[in-house]
Amino acid sequence: MTTTNNDDVRKESPAELKRGHLLEIDATRDITTAEHDLKFWDAVRQYPMAVFWALFFCIAVVMAGFDAQLVTSFYALPAFQQRFGDLYEGSYEISAPWQTGLGMGNPIGQVLGALACGWPLERWGRRVTLGVCCIWSICFVFVQFFSTSVGMLCAGEILGGLAYGFYVVIAPAYASEICPLALRGVLTASVNLAFVIGQFIAQGCSAGLESRLDEWAYKAPFAIQWVWPVVLLIGLPFAPESPYWLVRQNRKDDARAALKKLSSQKDRPDIESVLAMIEQTDLLEQELEATTTYLDCFKGANLRRTEISIMVYLIQVIGGNPLIGYANFFFEQAGLNASDAFNMGVGNTALGFVGTCLSWLLISKFGRRTIYNSGMALMTLLLFIIGFLDLGHSHSGAIWAQATLMDIWTFIYQMTVGPICFVIISEISATRLRGKTIAITTAVQAAASVIFTVAMPYMLNSDEANWRGKAGFLFGAVSLICLIWCWYRIPESRGRTFEELDILFEKKVPARHFANYDLLQSSEDAHLSSEKADIPV
Template identity: 30%
Template sequence: MAIQMDWTELHPEYKWKILLKQKRFALWALYSSIGSMMLGFDFGVAGTATAFPAFQKQFGIPFPSQPSGYLVPARYQSGWFGASTGGMIIGDLITGQLLDIIGRKHIILIGSLITGAGVAMQVASNEWRLFLAGRLISAIGFAGVYIESPVWIGENCRPELRGFFLCLMNGSIVLGQFLLSLIAQGTSKIHGKWSYETIIVLQFFFIVLLLLLYPFYPESPYYLLKKGRPEEARQALNRIHGTGDRALIDAEMKRIEDAIATSEKIQQAAATKGPLLLQCWQGTNLKRTIIAILPAAGQQLIGAAFVLGYVTYFLSLIGVARYFTVSVILYVVMLLSNLSAFFFIETAGRRRFLVSGITVLTFVLLLMGIMGCFASKGTLWFSVVCIFIWAIVYQATIGAIGFAFGSEISTLPLRPTVQSLIGLTQGAVAWVIGFVTPYMINPDAGNLGAKVGFVFFGLGVPLCIAFYFLIPETRGLSFDDMDYLFNKKVSCRRFQSVMKEQREEDILNVRGKRENLKGESAIVTSETEGGITRLV
C-alpha cells in the first residue's frame, strides 16, 4: 500500500515508514557505499597478509624465533601502511576538487580504474617496493569512490533518514573487514603464495561490481540542478525513487532547489572570503570544520588503525594459537555491533554515543595496558577480551556515527570541501598511527604486546575532554537550525535545549499573532454592528 503523506513537510515520526518507501534509494546508497567496503577490505590486507607464513617468506627476512623462520621488518609494514594512507590523502584531495567539476557519478569510473591498476601491481609483486607502489595507486582510486558516497547520500537523502543512511559508510567498512577475515580464515589452509594472493586478487570483485552498475547509476540531482540541468535532475530523481509517487519527486525537486538557493546566497555572501578551502577555516566555519574532523581523527587516535589494520598479526604475536579464527569472530561481533547503530542514531542521538563511547574506549585501553604488564595465559586472554570490548563499543559509537556526524556539521556550500578534509584528516592521522604501530608491536622493534594499550590511553584522555566540550547533539536539527546555533555561538552542549526554547518561543509568537488577529476581527465586527462606520 502506498504511503500517503505530505512530502513537502518533514516527518521524523514516520522515519521507518519512509524507509520502507525508499527501497530504490537504499539500493543506490548501498551501491555507492561499495567504495567504503573496498576501503575496509584494503585497510586490513597488508596487516592480514603479514600473518601468513608464505607472505613472511616472500617479503620478509630470516628470523629464527618466528614459527615460519621469517619476519616482515617493521619498516616494510610501516611503508605499506604509509603508502596506502598517503594514497588515500591524495585521492581525497583530488576528489574534493573533481566532485564539483565532473560530478559524482564519474568519480566512480575513474576511481575504479585507478584501483584496478594498483591491485594488479600488488598481484604481480615479488618484492616489497612494487607491493608498496601498488598499495599507493589503489588507495588513490578507492579514496575517490569512498568520498563520493557521503556527498551523494547527504545531498539526495530525505532529511528524516540522513543519519541512518550515512551510517552505511562505516557499516560497509566493517563488512569489508569481515569479508577479509572470513576469506583469510579459509585461505590460511592453503600452502604457498595463493594463501595470501587470493585476498589480494579478490579486490577485483569490488571493481567489477562498480563498473557493471556504473552506467545505470544516477548522477546526483543536486549536482545537475546546480549546473542548470533540471530535466536531467528530474530523470535522475525518477531513477532514484521510481515514478510511482509524483508528489515525492516534485517535493524532492523543490527541496533540492531550495537547498541550492540557500547555498548560493551563502556563497555570494562569502565570495570575497577566498577559495572554499580557505573559507572552511574562517569565522564560525572554523569551529564547524574542527568539530567535523574531530571524530575522524578520534577514530584513529583511539586505536582504529591498530585494531582494524593489524589485529590478526597482533593476535599471532601475543601467542593466540588460532588467530585467524579469533579475528573472524571479532569481525562478526563488530558487524553486529555496528548494525545496532543504524537503529539508535536517529533515536538516542549523536552526542550521547560519541562522548560515552570515547570515554569507555579510553578506560578499556588503560585496562589492556595494565594487563600487558603481567605475563601469564590469563592476562593474555584478558587482553583479547579487552580487544573484543573495545571493538564492540567502537563500532556502536564513534566508528558508526563519527563519519555520519561529520557529514552533517558543515554548511551546504562547503560540504564537499569539508568532506574531503574529513577524509584527509582520517588518512593523515591513520598514516601516523599505522606507521608507528609496527614499531610498537613487532618483535624486531618495540615488542610492546598488550602494553600498547597505554599508548592509545594517553591519546584518548585529551579526546575525552575535546568530545565533551565540542560535540553537539544534531539529531532532529535542520541545516538552518545549525546555521542559527553556530552563528549565535551557542555552546555545543546546549544545542538541543536552545532549539527547544526557540521553537517554544516561535509557537507562542504564532499563537500571539493569531490571538491579535482574532481580537482585531472581533473589534471590527462589533464596531460595524454598532454602526460606527467611521472605524470600519
C-alpha cells in the same frame, strides 16, 4: 514601509528571497515540518531507490576496508613471506621497513586521494567521479596482482590507495544528499559497515588460504579486488546523480528527475517542495559563502563545522583503534598458535560487524551526540583497565583478559564511534562544501594512521619499548581528553534538515543546545515581531 506577511514569503521562489529571510525557516516551513514528521519505515516506502543506491555506492568502501586489512594479514602468510621476504635464521620474513612501507601504502594513498577529490567531485559530480576511480582501481590491482618485487607491490598499494581516498569521501556525501532526514543516519552509518565487511572478507580470505604454499595464496585475494569495481561500473549508468549537486549546476530539471528516480511512484513525496528546500539550502549557503574552495572550509561558521568533522574522524585513530589492530599479538602471547590467533582475529572483525548493525537501532532511538559521547566514555574506561591489567607480573590470565577487553572495545567502537562518525561528518558539513570537508577529514585521519603505523611496532615490540597492554594508558589518556572535547563541541544533528543546520551554525547556537533549539517557533516569533514593528522580514 510595507509589511511582508507569512503567506507572501511562502509564495516567493527561493531565488527571490532576500538575505533577511535566509536565517529563518519560512519559505520551506511546510516541507521542513513534513521531514520532521516522516517516520523511518514511511521514508523507506517513499524512497526505496535512495536506500538501494546509497548502499550500492558503499560497495566502493568495501574495497578500501578489504585492501587495508589484506596486506597486513599477508605478513604471516608463508607463501607471501617466501615470495617477497628475506631469509633470516632459517625462515622467511618481511623486513620491518617493508612492513611499514606496505602498511602505509593505503593511508598515504588515501591522504593524496582525499585531497585531490574536491575539484572532480564538484566538476563532474559523484557518479562520474566514482566511475573514473573504479577504472583506476582495476588498473592498479593489475600492478598488485603481477608484482614481482616488494617495491612494485608497495607502489601498487600507494597508487591504488588514491582511489580509496575518493571512495571514502564519495560514499557518505552521496548517501547524505539523496535520502530524506529519516534515513540519513542509517544510510551514512552504512559506510562504516562497508569498511567492516571489507575487513571481514579480507580476514576470511587470508585465513582460508593460509595453508596454501603457492602464489595463489596471495594472488587470489588480490584478484577479488577486481569484482567490486566491475559491479559498480555496471550499475553506475543507472544511478541518479545527487540532487544537491545538480541544483548547484543550475540543472533543476535533472534534479527533479533524479528525485523522481529516488522515490516511489506509489508513495511519492511532494517533489516540488523537496526541490524547493534543496534550492533554498543552496541559496542560503551561497549567501553565507561566496565561493567553494578548501579555504572556505576554515572561514566563518564553516571553521567550527570543519573542526567537528576533523575531530570526530581523527578520534577513530588517536582514541585507541591502532591498539586493537594488535589483538592477534595478545592472543599469541596468551598461548595460541598463529593459526588460532588468526581465527580469533576473524572473530574480532565479526564482533565489529554485529556492533555496526546494532548501531542502526541506536541511531533510530538516540541522538548522534548521545551515542558518540556514551561510546567514548565506555571505550576510555576499557583502555585504562587494559593498561592496569598489564601492571606487575604478566601472566596468561591477564593477557586473555586484555584480549577479551579488546574484543569488547571493538564491539562498542563499531556500535557507536565508528558508524556515528560518518553520520556526523555527512550532516555537519555544509552541502556546498561537503565534498571538500569530508576530503579534509579523510586526509587528516589517514595522515594520523600513517604516524601510528610507524609508531605502534616501536611501542609494542619486545625488542623496542615493549609497552604491551600499558599502551592502554596512553590511548586512554588521549581518549579522555577527546571525551571532554566531545562534550563541549559535538552538536546534536539528529532530526535537523541541512537548511536548519546551516542556520543553527550561523546563529552560533552552542553544541549542547542544538537538540532543543526550536527554529520553527523562533521563525514565527520573528515574523510576529516584524509585523508589530511594521518592518519587512
